[in-house]
Amino acid sequence: MGGLQGRRVVLGVSGGIAAYKAVEVCRRLIDAGAYVMPVMTEGATRFLGPPTLSALASEPVRTSLWESPEPIPHTRLGQSADVVIVAPATARVIGCYANGISDDLLTATLLATRAPVIVCPAMHTEMWEQPAVQLNLDLLRARGVTVVDPGVGRLAGGDVGTGRMAEPADIVDAVANALGPQDLDGLTVLVTAGGTREPIDPVRFVGNRSSGKQGHALAAEASARGANVVLVTTANRPVPGDVETVLVETAADMEEAVLSRAASADVVLMAAAVADFRPKAAASEKIKKADGVPEIVLEPTTDILAELGRRRRSGQTLVGFAAETGDVREYASSKLRAKGLDLVVANDVSAPDAGFEHDTNRVLVLGPDGFEIEGSLMDKRAVARLVLDAVIDRRRSEGEQAK
Ligand code: CTP
Secondary structure, three states, X not given: OXXXXXXXXXXXXXXXXXXHHHHXXXXXXXXXXXXXXXXXXXXXXXXXXXHHHHHHOOOOOEOOOOOOOOOOHHHHHHHHOOEEEEEEEOXXXXXXXXXXXXXXXXXXXXXXXXXXXXXXXXXXXXXXXXXXXXXXXXXXXXXXXXXXXXXXXXXXHHOEEEXXXXXXXXXXXXHHHHHOOOOOOOOEEEEEEOEOOEEOOOXXXXXXXXXXXXXXXXXXXXXHOOOEEEEEEOOOOOOOOOOEEEEOOOHHHHHHHHHHHHHHOOEEEEOOXXXXXXXXXXXXXXXXXXXXXXXXXXXXXXXXXHHHHHHOOOOOEEEEEEEEOOOHHHHHHHHHHHOOOOEEEEEEOOOOOOOOOOOEXXXXXXXXXXXXEEOOOEEHHHHHHHHHHHHHHHHHHHHHHHO
């Protein structure tokens, strides 16, 4: 359980008979070296005395947004957590979380975190089978939340059926999985994200539809897996605190930022949509309508990835991205060869639910020698996991070949 050592875990406990099992979850997390921050709902305190959990956890139980010495406990908890678990998760907490409602400290913490979240439902069979509850769980799964399904067994009141919370050992395994292995520990990963903007004049630019979401998810995932991450991005969107971020705008800025940092990177993930062409000369003053329709002459930009391929040092893993609107496999494999890449991550950006601006993506990862992974439609963080798994795979097999 090396992955849990020193990791900060918010353990949320909501009101169900399974609350007593949260004690065992807490003890196992502590034994695995985690720092556990317990939060109980009011309902949970009817089933389990807060002092019990306080005695076992790394800090005292919090039960309220208002009775804490700190003014905003939910943001501190949410921001500092490496992972948030809710065990047991009642239908109410699941419903609030799925619908963005915060009505107590636990639900506010769930909304105030960007860490992976694991919910462990526990409820009576009738409630578990309720379409509203299942729909809420589907919503959460689609957003990348891990749901540890309940098992069949004895429920409160002597009934037997589905709804019994998963066993503490399985829950702790799910936490370790969600935190991911620290398999990038000690590696420097350079990630690019977003679409570049090439100025036409001080107010207009040639741009593209890349949102930066996939690149930022890659940076967050690499960081969670222990890498030193440098993110060169055009997108002003959130990144974890320990990622070094360089904000750029044009392809030339990105080229400078990437090439000056690439030599020290073990892995380069070129997820940015870099413009292939830019206006040859950007007007220094705004182009006026009265002057007629301007003719914008374009010139090529440097292909940063191809340049990285030329400069690549031994042991460096180079990953390119290919946004295509058809013939994905053919175009992607020709990019792989032409730029001398270890991996190419391709997607069909014309698909209705994948690519630019969406929260989900469906990718095809190709490597030389027939390496191939075809992902299903998944959350961009899950795509990041898949891509980094492929990077680790490639690095291991190269290491073995070098022996
Ligand atoms: N890329 C780059 N520098 C550029 C253009 C693209 O580093 N000036 C990188 C992108 O970050 C991405 C990959 O190259 O990883 C995309 O390959 P590319 O051949 O540029 O794709 P397209 O521009 O879509 O090419 P095509 O017009 O052939 O589809």
